[in-house]
Amino acid sequence: MGTRAGRWVVLTAVLGSGVAFLDGSVVNAALPAIANDFDASLADLQWVLTGYLLAMGSFLVIGGSLGDLLGRRKMFVIGLVGFAASSLLCGIAPSVVFLIVARVLQGAAGALLVPESLAIISSSFARDDRARAIGAWSGLAGVATAFGPFLGGWLIDSVSWRLVFLINLPIVAITVPMALRHVPESRDVHATRRVDVRGGALLALGLAGVVFALIEGPADDGWSSLEIALALAGVGALAAFVRVELRTEHPMVPLGIFRSLQFSGANAVTFVVYGALSSVTFLLVVYLQTGLGYDALEAGAALLPVTVLTLVFSPRAGALAQRIGPRLPMTLGPLIVAAGTALFARVEPGTTYWESVFPAAVVLGAGLSLTVAPLTATVLAAVDDDHAGVASAVNNAVARIAGLLAIAVLPAAAGLAGAGAGLDLDAGFGRAMLIAAALAAAGGVIAFLTIRRTEPVYDVARTPILPPCGDPCLRTEVEPPRAA
Numbered sequence: 001m002g003t004r005a006g007r008w009v010v011l012t013a014v015l016g017s018g019v020a021f022l023d024g025s026v027v028n029a030a031l032p033a034i035a036n037d038f039d040a041s042l043a044d045l046q047w048v049l050t051g052y053l054l055a056m057g058s059f060l061v062i063g064g065s066l067g068d069l070l071g072r073r074k075m076f077v078i079g080l081v082g083f084a085a086s087s088l089l090c091g092i093a094p095s096v097v098f099l100i101v102a103r104v105l106q107g108a109a110g111a112l113l114v115p116e117s118l119a120i121i122s123s124s125f126a127r128d129d130r131a132r133a134i135g136a137w138s139g140l141a142g143v144a145t146a147f148g149p150f151l152g153g154w155l156i157d158s159v160s161w162r163l164v165f166l167i168n169l170p171i172v173a174i175t176v177p178m179a180l181r182h183v184p185e186s187r188d189v190h191a192t193r194r195v196d197v198r199g200g201a202l203l204a205l206g207l208a209g210v211v212f213a214l215i216e217g218p219a220d221d222g223w224s225s226l227e228i229a230l231a232l233a234g235v236g237a238l239a240a241f242v243r244v245e246l247r248t249e250h251p252m253v254p255l256g257i258f259r260s261l262q263f264s265g266a267n268a269v270t271f272v273v274y275g276a277l278s279s280v281t282f283l284l285v286v287y288l289q290t291g292l293g294y295d296a297l298e299a300g301a302a303l304l305p306v307t308v309l310t311l312v313f314s315p316r317a318g319a320l321a322q323r324i325g326p327r328l329p330m331t332l333g334p335l336i337v338a339a340g341t342a343l344f345a346r347v348e349p350g351t352t353y354w355e356s357v358f359p360a361a362v363v364l365g366a367g368l369s370l371t372v373a374p375l376t377a378t379v380l381a382a383v384d385d386d387h388a389g390v391a392s393a394v395n396n397a398v399a400r401i402a403g404l405l406a407i408a409v410l411p412a413a414a415g416l417a418g419a420g421a422g423l424d425l426d427a428g429f430g431r432a433m434l435i436a437a438a439l440a441a442a443g444g445v446i447a448f449l450t451i452r453r454t455e456p457v458y459d460v461a462r463t464p465i466l467p468p469c470g471d472p473c474l475r476t477e478v479e480p481p482r483a484a
Contacts, residue, residue: 001129001136008182009124010133014140015175016080017117019168020110022151023052023087028285029152029300030161037161038096042411046215049282050404051100054211055107056114057400058204061252064115064393065195072116072123073185077176079113084172090165107400115393122380122392123186134380135318135373140311150307153300196252202241203252207404209234214408253394263382263391265450266330266375269443270395271402273334273371276440278403279410280341280364283432287425288357292349302357309365310372318373326374327451333371334443340364342437345430367440378451410435 001010031045038044067075086106093099118137125133155163213223213231223231245251258264281303288299321329340363347356376395383391410416414432416425 001125001132005182006125006129006133008178009121009184010136010140012175012178012183013117013120013137015171016076016179017114017137018140019080019083019087019171019175020056020114023083023106023110023165023168026152026164027052028281029150029296030156030164031286032289033156033161033296034096034099038099040096042416043215044096044100045286046407046411047100048096048103049407050211050215051103052107052110053278053400053404053407054204054207055104056110057107057397057404058207059108059111059200060115060397060400061393062195062197062200063111063113064119064391065252066112067116067119068187069195071185071187072119073179073183075112076116076120076183077179079109079111079116080172080176080179082109083113084169085109087165087168091162093162114396118376118380118392118396120183120186124184130380131318131322131373131377132315134377135315138314138318138373138376140314150297150300150304153295153297156296196245196248196250199241199244199248199252202237202244206234206237206241207401209237211404211408214405214412257383257391257394260382261450262378262452265446266378266382267395267398268446268450269330269334269371269375270379270398272439272446273337273375273402273443274399275402275406276337276341276436276443277368279406279432279436279439280344282407283411283416283425283429284344284347287347287429291426291429292347292351302353303361305358305361306365306368309362309369313366313369314373317370318377321374321377325452326378327447329370329374330378330447330451331444333367333369333374334440334447336367336370337364338367338437338439338441338444340367341433341440345433345437347433348430349426371443406436406439 027048031048034040034048035045040048063075063079083106086102086109089102090099090106093102118134121133121137122130151167152161152164155161155167209230209232211234213227213234216227242255245253245255258267284302285299288294288302289296294302317329317333340360343360343363344357346360351357376392379395380391410432411428413435414428416428416432
């Protein structure tokens with residue numbers, strides 16, 4: 001971790017995954033401007049976010065598998081190029097429908113990019129330094145997520161919402177040659193030569209059907225026969241996905257991996273915490289503009305404390321978890337996230353930033369700083385090194401699907417779904433924040449019940465879906481970086 005080569009690998013991985021994480025949050029600040037330009041409804045804005053999350057969540061695991069099979073650096077670079085191309089389409093979108101389609105393509109490219117960034121770190125660093133490297137990666141990637149609304153707000157107010165997509169192009173132009181020059185190629189030498197396309201298609205179709213009904217039903221003041229049929233078809237496709245994954249010889253998601261209580265618990269924590277976080281970042285930045293009169297820059301800057309705290313403390317939380325074990329940080333972190341989220345319920349017209357938004361942002365940032373690095377390290381520690389790509393892809397998919405479902409469900413649950421084009425969030429914003437807080441608090445309870453106090457062991461070897469491998473056995477093949 002202290003070497004020049006190690007710093008280059010971390011920097012490249014952070015820049016690459018950062019464009020995907022940044023774009024996942026930067027759009028929030030642009031939503032009111034997009035609504036004004038295209039006369040979009042709340043349901044349209046939900047699709048701008050969920051189209052991206054749907055594609056990414058559905059194909060992340062396939063992206064991780066392709067990296068294990070064909071080379072993690074190769075898939076990382078392909079994902080970067082695809083992400084830049086789809087970002088260009090978003091930036092020139094002539095209608096909200098075109099924008100939604102471009103966002104789906106962007107999410108598909110992100111599904112190649114995101115799992116490879118973490119798998120590159122996991123396969124490149126010595127085990128003793130891996131937690132520190134992951135802590136640095138998660139802290140800086142978390143900064144990209146939190147910094148997104150701030151950067152987006154400045155670009156929207158200064159130029160146009162379209163620039164929040166076009167800003168990805170120069171970042172990708174810098175990152176691609178860095179990856180080719182400084183990142184070693186790695187792959188799983190025992191990876192199957194087949195990719196589970198059928199499983200990926202069933203997952204995508206299942207999620208699309210369910211999410212369509214969850215978004216469009218409340219927006220139409222009731223579910224139509226078509227929406228009910230699509231919801232049922234989606235549930236059926238998800239059930240078929242599980243059946244296929246259990247029976248196929250080469251599954252997209254090797255379900256036996258969840259026999260590790262450590263792995264399953266960490267992913268359950270991921271699901272509820274990231275569901276809560278996605279709800280906050282979606283609704284808060286919109287509400288500050290539509291309900292409290294903030295401009296885009298002010299609304300984005302409101303989350304700056306989260307950025308600062310995550311940058312400063314995430315690496316330290318990773319090092320702490322390596323010393324004392326992940327259970328305590330992963331229990332306290334989500335509970336602190338829940339407290340910060342609940343404080344956002346105090347945000348309403350007439351309150352100032354310093355009395356309502358700032359305290360909540362500080363508490364939320366403290367909780368995320370304590371949670372993210374130990375959570376990521378725990379997921380990867382629960383599998384052997386060959387399956388770093390699949391493990392990181394599963395965890396990232398869980399996070400994206402959590403955000404996807406939370407954004408689809410929570411507005412209706414809080415009484416916001418019928419707001420229409422006016423984007424009137426006054427009636428249910430506080431209720432939405434309390435629901436999100438309950439989700440985050442559940443993460444702390446799950447971590448306490450499922451995560452061990454000590455450093456996790458590599459017990460995936462006990463499951464039949466992965467061949468056993470002890471510490472001396474590292475079957476990841478690594479090639480040195482080459483000149484750009």
